[in-house]
Amino acid sequence: MNTTNGQGLSRRDFLRWSGVTAAALAVAACAPASPAPQAGAGDAGAAAPAAATTVLRMQVDPEQEQPVVDMFRQNNPNVDFEFVSVTGIDHEEIAAKILTMVASGQALDLGYAATEATQLYAGQKLAAPIDEWVQRDAEELKEYFTDVHPSLIQAMMWEGSLYQLPIDFNAANMYYNTGVLQEAGVEAPKTDWTKDDFYNIAKATTKKDASGAAQTYGYAWTNRLWGGWMPWIFVNGSNLLQEEEASGGEWLWSGFYADDPAVQGRGGGWRWTAPKANDPANVEALDFLYQIYQEGITPAIELGGGDTLQGFFTTGKLAMTPAGGFWAGSLKNAGMANDSFDVQLMPKWKNQRHQFGTAGQWIFADGKNKEAAWDYMKFRISKDAMMANGMFNPVTLTTPTRRSMLTAERFADTGPANWQVFYATLDDHPDTAPIPAPPISNPMTALFVGYTSRAMNGELTPQAALDGMQKELEDLYARNPDMYTKAS
Amino acid sequence: MSSVASTNKHVGQSKSRSRNPYRLMTENTLSGMARRKALMGYLFLFPTILGILVFTAGPVLFSFVLSLFRWNVFSPPEWIGFVSYQRMVTDSRALTGFWNSFIFVVFAVSLQVLLGLVLAMILQSHMATWLRYTYRTTFLLPMLMSGAATAIVLGYMLHKEFGAVNYYLGRIGIPPIPWLTQPTWAMVSVIMSYLWLSTGFAMILFIGGLTNISNEILDAADVDGARGLTRFWNITLPLVSPTLLFAAVTGVIGGLQVFNLPYIMTRGGPGDSTRTAVMVMYESAFKNMEIGYGSTIAVVLFLVILAVTAGQFGLSKRWVFYQ
Numbered sequence: 026m027n028t029t030n031g032q033g034l035s036r037r038d039f040l041r042w043s044g045v046t047a048a049a050l051a052v053a054a055c056a057p058a059s060p061a062p063q064a065g066a067g068d069a070g071a072a073a074p075a076a077a078t079t080v081l082r083m084q085v086d087p088e089q090e091q092p093v094v095d096m097f098r099q100n101n102p103n104v105d106f107e108f109v110s111v112t113g114i115d116h117e118e119i120a121a122k123i124l125t126m127v128a129s130g131q132a133l134d135l136g137y138a139a140t141e142a143t144q145l146y147a148g149q150k151l152a153a154p155i156d157e158w159v160q161r162d163a164e165e166l167k168e169y170f171t172d173v174h175p176s177l178i179q180a181m182m183w184e185g186s187l188y189q190l191p192i193d194f195n196a197a198n199m200y201y202n203t204g205v206l207q208e209a210g211v212e213a214p215k216t217d218w219t220k221d222d223f224y225n226i227a228k229a230t231t232k233k234d235a236s237g238a239a240q241t242y243g244y245a246w247t248n249r250l251w252g253g254w255m256p257w258i259f260v261n262g263s264n265l266l267q268e269e270e271a272s273g274g275e276w277l278w279s280g281f282y283a284d285d286p287a288v289q290g291r292g293g294g295w296r297w298t299a300p301k302a303n304d305p306a307n308v309e310a311l312d313f314l315y316q317i318y319q320e321g322i323t324p325a326i327e328l329g330g331g332d333t334l335q336g337f338f339t340t341g342k343l344a345m346t347p348a349g350g351f352w353a354g355s356l357k358n359a360g361m362a363n364d365s366f367d368v369q370l371m372p373k374w375k376n377q378r379h380q381f382g383t384a385g386q387w388i389f390a391d392g393k394n395k396e397a398a399w400d401y402m403k404f405r406i407s408k409d410a411m412m413a414n415g416m417f418n419p420v421t422l423t424t425p426t427r428r429s430m431l432t433a434e435r436f437a438d439t440g441p442a443n444w445q446v447f448y449a450t451l452d453d454h455p456d457t458a459p460i461p462a463p464p465i466s467n468p469m470t471a472l473f474v475g476y477t478s479r480a481m482n483g484e485l486t487p488q489a490a491l492d493g494m495q496k497e498l499e500d501l502y503a504r505n506p507d508m509y510t511k512a513s
Numbered sequence: 514m515s516s517v518a519s520t521n522k523h524v525g526q527s528k529s530r531s532r533n534p535y536r537l538m539t540e541n542t543l544s545g546m547a548r549r550k551a552l553m554g555y556l557f558l559f560p561t562i563l564g565i566l567v568f569t570a571g572p573v574l575f576s577f578v579l580s581l582f583r584w585n586v587f588s589p590p591e592w593i594g595f596v597s598y599q600r601m602v603t604d605s606r607a608l609t610g611f612w613n614s615f616i617f618v619v620f621a622v623s624l625q626v627l628l629g630l631v632l633a634m635i636l637q638s639h640m641a642t643w644l645r646y647t648y649r650t651t652f653l654l655p656m657l658m659s660g661a662a663t664a665i666v667l668g669y670m671l672h673k674e675f676g677a678v679n680y681y682l683g684r685i686g687i688p689p690i691p692w693l694t695q696p697t698w699a700m701v702s703v704i705m706s707y708l709w710l711s712t713g714f715a716m717i718l719f720i721g722g723l724t725n726i727s728n729e730i731l732d733a734a735d736v737d738g739a740r741g742l743t744r745f746w747n748i749t750l751p752l753v754s755p756t757l758l759f760a761a762v763t764g765v766i767g768g769l770q771v772f773n774l775p776y777i778m779t780r781g782g783p784g785d786s787t788r789t790a791v792m793v794m795y796e797s798a799f800k801n802m803e804i805g806y807g808s809t810i811a812v813v814l815f816l817v818i819l820a821v822t823a824g825q826f827g828l829s830k831r832w833v834f835y836q
Contacts, residue, residue, distance in 0.1 A: 121800045325694040468796075485784075
């Protein structure tokens with residue numbers, strides 16, 4: 026039999042050698058990096074090397090954070106920073122990107138999360154509890170806690186532990202265009218205005234042309250978890266999920282809020298234990314919003330963070346919309362004069378309970394520089410740092426959690442005139458609570474937004490939409506039964 | 514058997530071949546050249562094959578494996594066998610995603626192929642060269658644009674109350690159309706956007722196919738009196754059928770994997786009316802951190818695309834004509 030010699034490389038041999046080469050390359054790639062050059066022999070007694078530089082990888086908006094970083098480095102020159110900017114159309118998208126980043130091995134030291142993701146990171150054990158550090162540095166932090174309402178602190182807790190020190194917050198209050206209201210001959214809403222007052226104002230300010238197409242809308246909202254139609258669920262005395270207080274937290278309340286009546290009954294964070302999407306109060310709220318949409322008082326709902334609504338508001342095509350302190354500076358930047366808009370509490374329905382979201386930095390549980398990260402986090406919530414940060418300076422782009430920072434001077438240039446409403450939402454309404462955001466907030470939000478849009482476009486009745494939402498939320502909860510079990 | 518053949522050490526030599534030393538030397542040189550050529554060929558192929566093994570075949574295989582686990586990346590994977598597949602069968606959102614992808618492909622790809630062919634035929638007809646180049650460039654330009662940027666802009670233009678499209682429709686008496694807020698119209702909007710972006714590619718394919726039709730055949734058809742629709746149906750279409758097959762196959766494969774347009778324009782809404790299979794896969798894996806379930810959807814989508822493509826090639830024997 027003839028051999029195959031001299032007839033060229035066979036396919037089998039080629040594949041064999043390809044596999045061997047690929048395996049060799051894989052082994053070479055897995056080899057550890059060569060060690061750093063060591064000091065020469067006999068240098069055991071040599072002088073210690075210069076202090077090593079710590080590099081903190083921080084998820085932030087670099088432009089806003091740079092002034093604070095510069096201040097911090099004046100006293101901590103051995104700490105360098107690497108900024109990681111993560112953007113998204115809304116908080117759950119940012120959270121999804123961060124989770125993907127961490128899953129792919131890109132470690133961080135400090136993240137920045139809002140309520141929508143606090144329990145997500147804590148529940149996944151991505152975030153490190155800061156209880157020990159807070160208790161160790163209690164003297165330094167006393168001043169901060171005195172200046173921040175306890176409901177904001179509680180929103181950053183999970184199962185008895187604190188995970189973040191809140192830096193900014195936003196409660197959904199009602200912004201209104203003063204020019205549009207004046208043109209319609211309508212008085213500005215008062216603090217104790219009702220849902221019927223709201224409806225009358227919205228109807229009076231809606232203008233349509235001869236063909237029936239709306240030229241100005243009385244009200245508009247964005248389909249999202251915070252500030253969409255959640256404020257109406259709250260003022261109608263309900264919630265999307267069953268809420269209860271987790272146990273624990275006494276160390277914090279007794280340590281920093283011993284004399285504050287606002288901490289009475291507060292526990293170790295919130296638990297949202299079961300869905301109640303199709304509660305009659307929720308159906309009533311969604312029905313109301315669908316009804317005013319049918320009447321042409323509101324346009325088709327938008328997706329996203331509300332930026333598109335800003336355009337309509339600033340051009341006088343929209344009378345009212347729910348928004349937080351973040352609109353004060355945004356409207357100024359969009360060219361609105363400081364007296365052309367104002368803000369009021371949400372109207373009263375069954376009660377006047379408000380919803381808010383808050384945000385702050387969190388330390389990665391697997392970070393290599395947790396002590397340095399804590400030092401920065403502590404500095405970050407100092408008044409000097411907050412005053413320097415781009416979020417609050419030169420214009421207020423979001424509401425600072427420090428009560429002392431909300432002053433007439435801060436809002437003199439931007440408006441609104443009724444800026445006291447922002448913190449009054451917390452101080453005068455002790456039942457104000459964070460938006461429901463359990464560890465499964467990402468899929469929960471997708472269901473909330475999806476079924477809301479189906480109801481608002483008429484595909485489903487509000488009752489059918491909320492029944493569908495309830496069923497899917499129940500399935501979601503069933504797949505995640507141990508959300509609030511904190512492993513030791 | 515000749516002892517010559519039994520002692521012959523050279524491959525392929527028969528006992529009847531002469532043992533001319535010069536011939537032997539030439540044959541040795543030729544087989545050495547063939548070996549070197551083969552080696553060079555394999556060396557050129559090697560990076561591509563390695564890339565396919567590492568970046569395509571490997572991850573595909575890994576997806577198959579992942580689909581048998583429950584895994585949220587942060588905890589260890591948990592073996593669940595085919596539970597995710599059972600879940601998918603009863604998951605209305607996943608099934609809706611596949612159905613929407615199917616609807617999208619049926620309409621978008623059919624129209625893409627049809628429009629591409631029509632545009633190509635118009636461009637191949639008699640017209641001034643400068644006009645031909647202008648139209649060709651115009652129809653090709655959208656293909657060069659970012660799908661994501663296009664989706665964002667079209668999202669604003671198609672806004673029911675404040676979009677430019679409804680504004681100009683209103684000027685001619687047409688009431689506002691809920692382009693992105695009504696389920697059927699939302700799918701229409703996504704399909705229209707896809708056609709705007711991708712018809713240029715189909716057009717270019719068909720221009721190539723039409724150019725390859727021999728003028729002799731067309732002249733002969735002319736002599737026989739074949740004109741217009743008769744010529745198109747009996748001459749042009751059969752001869753361009755291989756290009757049609759290619760456009761259809763690539764269109765279906767791409768259409769079943771559409772993601773950026775519906776994700777940015779409608780986020781899969783209103784409700785789930787524009788949520789595609791790839792969107793469901795992405796949301797399961799990266800938003801809900803259910804990597805195993807997302808992999809299940811990916812595997813099923815892969816099998817669907819494989820089956821559809823195999824079906825297309827199988828059916829092509831009946832209608833594709835190769836010259």
